[in-house]
Amino acid sequence: MSDSTAPASTTIDGAIRTDVVIIGAGPVGLFAVFECGMLKLGCHVIDALDAVGGQCIALYPEKPIFDIPGYPQIEAAALIERLAEQAAPFDPVYHLGQQVVRLTRTDSGYIVESSTGTVIACHAVIIAGGSGAFGPNRPPLDGLEQYENRSLFYLVKKRQDFAGKRVVIAGGGDSAVDWAVSLAEIAANVMVVHRRDKFRAAPETVQKMRKLAAEGKIEMIIPYQLSGLEGDDGMLTGVRVETLDGEERLLEADNLLAFFGLAMELGPIAEWGLDLAGFHIAVDPATMATTLPGVFAIGDIATYPGKLKLILTGFAEAASAAHAAFAVARPGEALHFEYSTSKGVPAEASTPA
Ligand SMILES: Cc1cc2nc3c(=O)[nH]c(=O)nc-3n(C[C@H](O)[C@H](O)[C@H](O)COP(=O)(O)OP(=O)(O)OC[C@H]3O[C@@H](n4cnc5c(N)ncnc54)[C@H](O)[C@@H]3O)c2cc1C
Numbered sequence: 001m002s003d004s005t006a007p008a009s010t011t012i013d014g015a016i017r018t019d020v021v022i023i024g025a026g027p028v029g030l031f032a033v034f035e036c037g038m039l040k041l042g043c044h045v046i047d048a049l050d051a052v053g054g055q056c057i058a059l060y061p062e063k064p065i066f067d068i069p070g071y072p073q074i075e076a077a078a079l080i081e082r083l084a085e086q087a088a089p090f091d092p093v094y095h096l097g098q099q100v101v102r103l104t105r106t107d108s109g110y111i112v113e114s115s116t117g118t119v120i121a122c123h124a125v126i127i128a129g130g131s132g133a134f135g136p137n138r139p140p141l142d143g144l145e146q147y148e149n150r151s152l153f154y155l156v157k158k159r160q161d162f163a164g165k166r167v168v169i170a171g172g173g174d175s176a177v178d179w180a181v182s183l184a185e186i187a188a189n190v191m192v193v194h195r196r197d198k199f200r201a202a203p204e205t206v207q208k209m210r211k212l213a214a215e216g217k218i219e220m221i222i223p224y225q226l227s228g229l230e231g232d233d234g235m236l237t238g239v240r241v242e243t244l245d246g247e248e249r250l251l252e253a254d255n256l257l258a259f260f261g262l263a264m265e266l267g268p269i270a271e272w273g274l275d276l277a278g279f280h281i282a283v284d285p286a287t288m289a290t291t292l293p294g295v296f297a298i299g300d301i302a303t304y305p306g307k308l309k310l311i312l313t314g315f316a317e318a319a320s321a322a323h324a325a326f327a328v329a330r331p332g333e334a335l336h337f338e339y340s341t342s343k344g345v346p347a348e349a350s351t352p353a
Contacts, residue, residue, distance in 0.1 A: 018044045018093075019329045020322075021112045021122040023100045023269075026054020028299030028314030029128030030083040035322035036126075037090025038343060041329055044120050045092050046112070048099040053080035054130050055300075056311075059155050059262075063178075069312060079311075089346045101268045109294055109328075123329035126321050127281060127290070127297040128314070132266035139170065139226045139258050150234035152256045162187050168239045168251050169193070170226050171259030177201035179257060181208045184217045191251050193221040193241050221251065229256070269301075277303050287324035288317050294328045296321040 020036050022029045025047035033043045051057055056065075056076035064073045071079070098114040109123040136154035138144060144152065156162070156179055163186040169176050172194045178201070184190045192209070197220075199206045212218045221241055227248065228240035239256050242248045264279045275282040275291040280303035283289060288296040298321050299314035307313070326335050 016044065016093075016118070016120045018042045018120060018122050020044075020124045020126055020325055021046065021100075021110070021120050022092075022126045022128055023047075023112070024054060024128035024130055024299070024301075025049070025052040025094060025096070026128060026130045026299060027056055027079060027083055027311050028130075028318055029054070029126070030080070030087050031315050032126050032128055032298060032318040032322060033087035033090055033092040034083075035319045036325065037087065037092075038340060038345070039322055039326045039335065041124075041322065041326060043090065043092045044095065044122070046095045046098060046100050046114055046118065046120075048097070048115075050097045052084055052094060052096070053077070056080050061157060062159055065311070067310065067312060099267065103272045103292075103295070105292075124294045124296065124325040126288075126318075126325060127269065127295065127301060128299045128318070129266075129269055129297075130300045131262060131264045132269055132279065132301065135263050135265070136258070137260040137263050139260060141226060141229055143229060146234050147229055147231060147236055147256070151231065151236040151254060152229070152258065154258055156183075156257065159183070159186070162255060164188050165254040166252060167191070167255045167257060168221075168253040169257045169259065170239075171257075171261075172196070172199045172201070173259060173261060174201045174205070175259040176257075177205045177209050179259070180218055181205055181212060184212045189219065190217070191219045191221050191253070193224050193226060193239075193251075195223050195225045195244075197222050221249070224249065226256075226258070266301075285317075286320070288321040289324055294325075296325060 019041040020043045022032050022043055022045045025045045029045060036043050049058060057080055061077035063076050065076055066073055068074055095118050098116040100112055101115050102113040104111045110125050112120045162183050165187050166189050167183055167187045168191045169180050170193045177199050180190055180192045213220050224241035224243055227242040230238035236253055236256060239251045239253045266279055281290055281297040281301055283297050283302045283304055285304040288298050290297050298317035300309050
């Protein structure tokens with residue numbers, strides 16, 4: 001077993017210095033910490049969200065994932081816990097709740113700056129920024145803000161919060177259909193508002209939803225769309241809906257779940273001179289190198305012909321990027337390929353909160 005690793009950082013003249021800065025602490029960014037650590041590259045990880053986990057934690061923490069190798073089924077939040085635990089022995093430094101806003105090239109690498117003033121000098125940068133600065137598409141309703149995160153939500157963090165509640169679910173995609181089926185078991189009632197009788201979701205789940213509707217466990221409010229909110233002090237009492245012909249209904253409700261998808265926005269990443277393909281960064285799939293020397297992109301944000309946007313793809317990309325980053329951070333040093341079974345990992349450190 002190896003008993004030493006590169007320190008995650010040193011401080012010289014007040015500036016943090018490290019080998020690699022990873023932008024994004026989603027599942028793929030977390031695994032990149034592990035892969036870099038195995039090559040004795042120290043890492044700092046910066047994420048705009050307050051917790052590690054990216055989409056898994058922000059969008060579907062309680063959903064089981066079925067296509068992670070070695071786990072026939074694992075809840076998204078549990079996968080993130082495992083990944084953070086796997087990265088912990090390498091002592092990564094997490095800077096959460098801050099967005100990376102600037103990347104400046106230097107003689108020995110890059111200076112990375114965040115929205116809260118963190119400045120880190122590094123040899124290489126791995127961008128694992130997912131969908132960039134993602135946020136929900138909000139319905140255009142008056143006074144929406146006062147209800148947000150109190151009785152109106154764009155994701156379900158804890159299913160049990162909706163037990164015994166009258167819940168309106170708006171949208172026609174996977175999230176709307178999945179949660180309608182799931183919450184029908186515990187909510188006082190579930191109403192699905194959609195503008196047409198077609199859903200862009202897994203056919204089996206749509207079938208389940210229709211069966212529950214036929215049994216009176218879900219009320220289908222079709223073809224309607226949201227038109228207003230009723231309530232007081234952030235707590236909803238009703239959701240107004242209308243048809244395209246202006247026919248109105250008031251649905252008595254405690255909660256509104258609005259599932260209109262994510263607004264994809266690369267944010268500051270779009271300004272760094274990278275070769276972009278829509279909302280993605282074009283990379284060489286052999287090394288995950290971008291067009292900027294020493295800058296790599298992995299996970300959902302990276303694209304190349306045949307790219308599969310899956311967590312397991314991102315894991316392999318993290319390994320490729322770490323090996324390519326080694327050549328940048330340790331120029332002239334030979335990298336001998338070794339299995340983890342031969343190398344082992346350092347004694348475990350603590351996992352991030
Ligand atoms: C409902 C749902 C179900 C899914 N189910 C599956 C599944 O079953 N199997 C599967 O393989 N995949 C699934 N996915 C997709 C999977 O979640 C993504 O492929 C995965 O999250 C991508 O990981 P990532 O680390 O690349 O990016 P993300 O998880 O998106 O994380 C990126 C992180 O980067 C941060 N970031 C972005 N820009 C900046 C910046 N400038 N500064 C600082 N931080 C920044 C973001 O805040 C975010 O935390 C699902 C997705 C959804 C929405």
